[in-house]
Amino acid sequence: MVDVASRRNFLRGRFGIRPKPLRPPWALAEHAFQQACSRCGACCKVCPTGIVVSGDGGYPEIDFVRGECTFCAACVSVCPSAALQRGEEGRAWSLRAALGEGCLATRAVECRVCADLCLNGAILFLPQRGGIARPIVDETRCTGCGACLAPCPTRAINVCRST
Ligand code: SF4
Ligand code: SF4
Structure with a gap:
């Protein structure tokens, strides 16, 4: 599940409320x-x-506005203080893409740039009766890499923590 409070603020357009920062992949829990x-x-x-x-x-x-994470782990390799470290589970983070209300599909405009750019096929467009297809995120496939965020022409995508 996605962090509900962050997502609610995002969907309601509360961009002034600064969410908790997203740390690099394989970061320790925030306090540590x-x-x-x-x-x-x-x-x-x-x-x-x-x-x-x-x-x-x-x-x-x-900052996913600048690009995406390729999970190269270069950041982990150079970290001198083990603030970033790959655990046994190997999971980079709990981030997932979340779609907001600004998606062009809600205005009956075909776009699909997010689905085209997702290498994992995690954004699916479901046909709607009497309208154009609407996107959903398959959280089992989404890695939270952020590749879909910057290219979205309406900035309708955010990347949030899953719980
Ligand atoms: S692209 Fe590589 S160096 Fe950059 S945040 Fe992702 S894993 Fe770290
Ligand atoms: S100690 Fe340096 S390399 Fe490691 S997370 Fe902090 S700033 Fe990045």
């Missing part, structure tokens, strides 16, 4: 992360897609 991270910025410098930026307090945050 803040304890461990030295704010050295190495992960920001090494990320090949430039999505790791220095955020509040100098801690690294993910």
Whole structure:
């Protein structure tokens, strides 16, 4: 399930409410992360897609407006303080794409750029009786890579934590 509070704020257009920052993949849980991270910025410098930026307090945050995560793990490799580390489960994070109300399909406009760009086939367009197909996110396939966020012409997609 997606973080309901973040999603509700997003759907209601409460963009002024700053959500909790998204940390790089394989980050420790937030409290442990803040304890461990030295704010050295190495992960920001090494990320090949430039999505790791220095955020509040100098801690690294993910900015999907800049691009997507390829899960190359370069950020983990350079982290000198093990604030980023691959656990036994190997799961990078609990992020998933969430579709907002601005999708052009709600205005009967065909777009589908998000589905075209999703390498995992996680965005499906379901036919609607008497209208054009509407997108849904298959959370079992979505990796939260963020590839669909920036290209969406109406910025109708957000990436939220799953619970
Ligand atoms: S895994 Fe690679 S692409 Fe993803 S945030 Fe880390 S360095 Fe960037
Ligand atoms: S490389 Fe590790 S210690 Fe340095 S800013 Fe990134 S997460 Fe923090």
